[in-house]
Amino acid sequence: MPFFKSFPFGALCLLGCSFALAESDANLESRQNVLEGWESPSYYPTPLGGWVPEWEEAYAKAHAVVSNMTLAEKVNLTTGTGFFMGPCVGQTGSAERFGIPRLCLQDGPLGVRNTDHATAFPAGITVGATFDKQLMYDRGVAMGEEFRGKGVNIHLGPSVGPLGRKPRGGRNWEGFGMDPSLQGIGSAQTIKGVQSTGVIATVKHLVGNEQELFRMIFPIQPVGFLSKPYSSNIDDRTMHELYLWPFADSVRAGVGSVMMAYNDVNSSSSSQNSELINHLLKDELGFQGFVMTDWFAHQGGVSSALAGLDMAMPGDGAVPLLGTSHWAGELSRSVLNGTVPVERINDMATRIVATWFKLGQDKDFPAPNFSSHTDAETGLIYPGAVVSPIGVVNQYVDVQDDHNTVARAIARDAITLLKNEDNVLPLDSNASLKVFGEDAGPDPQGLNSCADKGCNRGVLTMGWGSGSAKLPYLITPEEGIKAKAPKTEFHITDKFPRDIEADPEDIAIVFINADSGENFITVEGNPGDRTVSDLYAWHHGDELVMDAAEKFSTVVVVVHTVGPIIMEKWIDHPSVKSVLVAHLPGQEAGMIADILFGEHSPSGHLPYTIPRSESDYPESVSLINDPFKKIQDTFTEGLFIDYRHFQRTNTTPRYPFGHGLSYTTFSLTSPRLTPVTPLTEYPPPRPAKGTPPTYPDTIPSASEVSWPEGLTRIWRYLYPYLDNPTSIKPGDDYPYPEGYSTTPKPPPRAGGAEGGNPALWDVAFTVEVTVTNTGAVSGRAVAQLYVELPPQVVPDTPKLQLRQFEKTKVLQPGESEVVRMDITRRDLSVWDVEVQDWKVREVGKGAKLWVGGSVEDLRVVCEIGGECGDA
Numbered sequence: 001m002p003f004f005k006s007f008p009f010g011a012l013c014l015l016g017c018s019f020a021l022a023e024s025d026a027n028l029e030s031r032q033n034v035l036e037g038w039e040s041p042s043y044y045p046t047p048l049g050g051w052v053p054e055w056e057e058a059y060a061k062a063h064a065v066v067s068n069m070t071l072a073e074k075v076n077l078t079t080g081t082g083f084f085m086g087p088c089v090g091q092t093g094s095a096e097r098f099g100i101p102r103l104c105l106q107d108g109p110l111g112v113r114n115t116d117h118a119t120a121f122p123a124g125i126t127v128g129a130t131f132d133k134q135l136m137y138d139r140g141v142a143m144g145e146e147f148r149g150k151g152v153n154i155h156l157g158p159s160v161g162p163l164g165r166k167p168r169g170g171r172n173w174e175g176f177g178m179d180p181s182l183q184g185i186g187s188a189q190t191i192k193g194v195q196s197t198g199v200i201a202t203v204k205h206l207v208g209n210e211q212e213l214f215r216m217i218f219p220i221q222p223v224g225f226l227s228k229p230y231s232s233n234i235d236d237r238t239m240h241e242l243y244l245w246p247f248a249d250s251v252r253a254g255v256g257s258v259m260m261a262y263n264d265v266n267s268s269s270s271s272q273n274s275e276l277i278n279h280l281l282k283d284e285l286g287f288q289g290f291v292m293t294d295w296f297a298h299q300g301g302v303s304s305a306l307a308g309l310d311m312a313m314p315g316d317g318a319v320p321l322l323g324t325s326h327w328a329g330e331l332s333r334s335v336l337n338g339t340v341p342v343e344r345i346n347d348m349a350t351r352i353v354a355t356w357f358k359l360g361q362d363k364d365f366p367a368p369n370f371s372s373h374t375d376a377e378t379g380l381i382y383p384g385a386v387v388s389p390i391g392v393v394n395q396y397v398d399v400q401d402d403h404n405t406v407a408r409a410i411a412r413d414a415i416t417l418l419k420n421e422d423n424v425l426p427l428d429s430n431a432s433l434k435v436f437g438e439d440a441g442p443d444p445q446g447l448n449s450c451a452d453k454g455c456n457r458g459v460l461t462m463g464w465g466s467g468s469a470k471l472p473y474l475i476t477p478e479e480g481i482k483a484k485a486p487k488t489e490f491h492i493t494d495k496f497p498r499d500i501e502a503d504p505e506d507i508a509i510v511f512i513n514a515d516s517g518e519n520f521i522t523v524e525g526n527p528g529d530r531t532v533s534d535l536y537a538w539h540h541g542d543e544l545v546m547d548a549a550e551k552f553s554t555v556v557v558v559v560h561t562v563g564p565i566i567m568e569k570w571i572d573h574p575s576v577k578s579v580l581v582a583h584l585p586g587q588e589a590g591m592i593a594d595i596l597f598g599e600h601s602p603s604g605h606l607p608y609t610i611p612r613s614e615s616d617y618p619e620s621v622s623l624i625n626d627p628f629k630k631i632q633d634t635f636t637e638g639l640f641i642d643y644r645h646f647q648r649t650n651t652t653p654r655y656p657f658g659h660g661l662s663y664t665t666f667s668l669t670s671p672r673l674t675p676v677t678p679l680t681e682y683p684p685p686r687p688a689k690g691t692p693p694t695y696p697d698t699i700p701s702a703s704e705v706s707w708p709e710g711l712t713r714i715w716r717y718l719y720p721y722l723d724n725p726t727s728i729k730p731g732d733d734y735p736y737p738e739g740y741s742t743t744p745k746p747p748p749r750a751g752g753a754e755g756g757n758p759a760l761w762d763v764a765f766t767v768e769v770t771v772t773n774t775g776a777v778s779g780r781a782v783a784q785l786y787v788e789l790p791p792q793v794v795p796d797t798p799k800l801q802l803r804q805f806e807k808t809k810v811l812q813p814g815e816s817e818v819v820r821m822d823i824t825r826r827d828l829s830v831w832d833v834e835v836q837d838w839k840v841r842e843v844g845k846g847a848k849l850w851v852g853g854s855v856e857d858l859r860v861v862c863e864i865g866g867e868c869g870d871a
């Protein structure tokens with residue numbers, strides 16, 4: 001094929017290419033796999049980092065250092081040293097002359113993965129359900145302190161991609177909910193918290209990783225060796241208004257790194273997609289940090305470098321542990337032979353070193369003191385090498401501090417009360433209670449009995465995969481309930497005991513769950529995504545509820561779940577009085593007792609819609625399971641996912657997005673709208689780019705990447721060095737991608753600062769609402785602000801879109817709080833595909849700002865250019 005060629009250490013990838021297998025000619029595919037109309041345009045060269053004022057100082061320091069670096073040192077920072085070649089899930093090489101150690105990269109979004117004495121925080125979806133910005137931030141700080149305490153430089157979280165387009169998607173629970181604003185706010189708060197401790201946060205996965213099935217190339221994909229990554233085909237407007245949105249918030253929050261997704265976007269592998277990295281991320285969003293691959297997602301050496309990738313993780317090509325890489329020595333070669341511009345390798349190294357300085361890691365940052373690979377105190381220093389020095393690998397540093405305080409607050413304030421007939425909840429601790437379900441108890445095989453939570457036993461505290469963490473301890477619902485209601489009878493079984501006695505005053509509490517996770521583990525037939533469990537409770541949970549409901553006249557259902565489940569089999573049963581969704585609480589699952597017995601009123605809200613039937617969703621968000629061909633997953637529903645779709649099709653959900661009851665009631669009154677920044681149709685012109693540091697562009701001396709004398713080589717370890725580098729001569733016959741250029745593009749008008757044109761964040765209006773506790777007990781309320789753009793001027797726009805929220809403090813009966821929510825220019829804009837900028841039609845006139853307790857429970861409204869009043 002004219003567009004492809006393979007090389008011993010990887011493949012060249014041109015526009016639209018995505019599935020070249022390392023060290024094989026056989027699997028090269030051609031552009032015929034691109035779906036017509038869904039090409040990814042070329043965007044070259046990579047914009048240099050270092051042009052925003054906030055990063056100027058860090059870039060100046062980095063420039064001073066990188067100026068003196070050899071090619072080997074630069075390449076060292078860009079390439080992982082190989083899978084299992086150090087204590088963390090990934091580590092770079094070092095540049096010790098400048099005090100830059102091997103940087104440790106470690107999962108995951110809810111705590112330090114695979115270690116001891118670290119907090120297993122509630123998962124992202126739980127954090128989203130709190131709708132509490134302070135708790136989002138506090139969890140970030142606590143996690144940052146723990147990663148730092150273990151010596152982790154780069155925290156692999158938060159996750160905002162998947163966004164939750166597919167309800168069965170395996171990893172939705174790692175993020176904050178099925179809405180871009182909720183994800184964006186959750187992500188920004190987490191990043192600010194984590195980075196306040198000096199740890200670099202990594203927002204992931206850019207972008208369109210909406211299902212687990214066939215996300216990757218063989219051999220990691222367990223289902224079949226014919227599998228290829230699917231292509232997420234996303235149009236420009238949907239990209240900006242949904243999928244890129246939380247990444248914009250993350251870049252604006254100053255995130256230090258971005259991880260690309262496994263899948264292709266428009267048939268071009270995410271890690272070498274120049275439109276995604278060079279254009280959208282680095283130019284338009286003004287990202288100043290560094291971009292890494294997901295693990296083994298690196299497919300092309302030169303192509304990824306040109307497309308803007310800065311770091312290959314864990315360094316290996318698609319086949320781990322062969323000691324080969326698309327980068328490492330091959331990146332050195334591609335610089336020496338003139339194919340990858342010197343400017344590009346300098347920019348990669350500068351971005352990484354600048355981020356390290358920006359986060360202050362040049363001062364007193366601890367080295368890793370744990371091993372991701374073993375619990376033993378001593379072990380192989382390089383487990384991937386098999387023959388490796390042995391030493392102390394685990395120091396068992398306790399990093400938990402008092403972080404259980406924030407973990408408990410989140411677990412509690414996320415619990416979402418869906419239904420509470422006859423005010424059955426809260427329960428009297430003297431009531432006659434019978435608890436059913438394995439989900440109330442511990443894992444019978446022991447805490448952390450399966451790796452990466454790849455099993456569903458006992459209470460579901462988190463999903464499975466790299467987004468999991470070991471539980472340092474677990475307070476089960478059983479323990480939590482026992483502590484408050486010692487007389488409770490427990491039946492920790494999913495088989496309803498037929499012979500049980502039920503007295504009329506008895507209350508049954510039934511615990512059920514639904515799990516999902518990452519594709520490298522299959523649990524009870526589900527390869528990450530919920531393929532065989534459908535959207536139903538696992539372990540015959542629906543039957544357990546129905547059996548209890550037949551026998552007991554009062555049933556309370558508690559659900560631990562990764563996302564929406566269908567409750568139709570029992571939700572209208574007259575005995576099922578109350579339902580609580582406790583999401584994924586982490587180690588503090590016992591907090592459910594606080595809510596059950598009314599110590600606190602529930603204050604969580606659904607971060608997604610609960611449907612009546614799976615057929616309520618658009619067809620296009622079903623999983624695509626086809627092992628025999630390249631999957632084209634075209635996002636034909638556009639902006640209409642989750643509640644946006646339900647509203648468009650007038651489908652009544654079982655419970656709407658944002659729904660959550662309390663033991664008290666709240667009124668929302670006195671809405672006030674204050675105009676702040678007058679809007680124009682388009683934002684004012686972007687600020688000009690600052691001047692990034694530059695370097696001479698002479699090709700370095702080949703001797704800089706010769707093997708150092710006396711080096712004891714570790715087998716299969718990845719080095720920047722080459723045999724006989726002086727024989728490498730610049731060549732000019734490299735078949736660059738179509739549209740390749742080294743002349744910088746004019747800066748995109750939608751850019752200008754981290755996150756895009758800073759004017760997008762101008763506050764256009766402030767909405768104030770008085771929230772009053774009108775009930776008899778204390779509680780916290782969430783005010784959710786939904787924007788309605790006038791439909792006649794903005795076609796194909798969802799009726800309502802969440803753009804802001806605020807949670808009150810604990811309000812006593814009769815007490816009020818005025819909540820204030822800022823609505824920005826971006827919140828009122830749509831992406832103008834032609835002009836490539838954000839546009840406010842009719843300068844916002846006629847737009848309505850609704851505030852309520854869910855997307856279907858709107859209480860007050862302010863019309864821009866009009867009045868405020870009751871909804």
Ligand SMILES: *[C@@H]1O[C@H](CO)[C@@H](O)[C@H](O)[C@H]1NC(C)=O
Nearest residue numbers: 037038040041235236266275
């Ligand atoms: C994907 O293709 C669509 C349709 O041509 C286009 O609007 C969009 O900008 C492309 N996105 C990327 C990242 O290539």
Ligand SMILES: *[C@@H]1O[C@H](CO)[C@@H](O)[C@H](O)[C@H]1NC(C)=O
Nearest residue numbers: 061063064065066067068098
């Ligand atoms: C770089 O090298 C120059 C000349 O050898 C030296 O003066 C300078 O201190 C070095 N800078 C750094 C940051 O190492």
Ligand SMILES: *[C@@H]1O[C@H](CO)[C@@H](O)[C@H](O)[C@H]1NC(C)=O
Nearest residue numbers: 072073076081093094095096
């Ligand atoms: C590259 O990193 C390795 C550690 O992975 C280190 O041993 C080596 O000295 C580094 N090379 C240079 C040139 O600094």
Ligand SMILES: *[C@@H]1O[C@H](CO)[C@@H](O)[C@H](O)[C@H]1NC(C)=O
Nearest residue numbers: 149150151366367368369397
């Ligand atoms: C391990 O953790 C302790 C406490 O956080 C820290 O002081 C130390 O520097 C870390 N690294 C090593 C290699 O001990």
Ligand SMILES: *[C@@H]1O[C@H](CO)[C@@H](O)[C@H](O)[C@H]1NC(C)=O
Nearest residue numbers: 330333334337339731733734
């Ligand atoms: C330069 O080296 C890289 C890495 O091995 C290779 O992919 C590329 O084809 C080489 N360029 C030329 C012109 O040979």
Ligand SMILES: *[C@@H]1O[C@H](CO)[C@@H](O)[C@H](O)[C@H]1NC(C)=O
Nearest residue numbers: 427428429430431484487597
């Ligand atoms: C429960 O019963 C005990 C003993 O009968 C009594 O002292 C206590 O006040 C009761 N508690 C509640 C919450 O009713």
